[in-house]
Amino acid sequence: MTIRLGINVDHVATVRNARGGAHPDPVRAAKAALAAGADSITAHLREDRRHIRDADIEALRLLPAPLNFEMAATPEMVAIASRLKPHACCLVPERRAERTTEGGLDLIGQKEALAPAIATLKAAGIRVSLFIEPTAAVIAAAAELGAPVIELHTGTWCHALADQDAAKSAAEFERIKAAASQGASLGLEIHAGHGLDYASAEQISALPEIAELNIGHFLIGEAVFVGLGNTIARMRQAMERGRGMRGAAA
């Protein structure tokens, strides 16, 4: 079975916002991602708009590719999603002070609060996904809530890999493996994401239940190193053209 790749463009917007201008444009990055073979685009419109802005989401929605709109289950975000009708909404927990999404949704404690948001989004024809920890009780709660998709939070596993903690990373991977199997047996479509890099994406892609990975931060960071040579060469050519030197012909 094939496995889909969704590209998260949040951190293109993070860099853009550092200067307050329009460059680099996350919509242009999304187009490049699609041209390079990505299956869909993911973007998280945070309550504090620290990276993706409302206008970005509006423009990403117009691209000829599925948009996975990550959002907190707040009335404001549910209203935006219901109006834009993206292909999918991934409900994520959000804390204003966090640096990034630090855990999965508390489906057990927040069931009452999440159910109406899920129902509203489903009624708008949007595919709802729940960003959760790979834990048996949470997966059972996800199935009860009636969302067709879960996205397993891979952050703890990826941190353990980065820390070269072999015992913890093995245990975390087993947790993800069991969660993927449990979720699939309950009829859920299984996605995964957060902190994935080449090695972890390769390892998790071996799990047959995983239908989609959403990856952003690593790819945007890595693109600096892969792309810097080309951009510097083009800048050198521009300078040489300006001077009337040989770069002018390039």
Ligand SMILES: CC(=O)[C@@H](O)[C@H](O)COP(=O)(O)O
């Ligand atoms: C849900 C998830 O893991 C990420 O998409 C995360 O929500 C991105 O948030 P930041 O881009 O703010 O780190």
Ligand SMILES: NCC(=O)COP(=O)(O)O
């Ligand atoms: N939902 C996870 C995601 O979209 C990307 O997370 P990351 O690769 O930016 O950590």
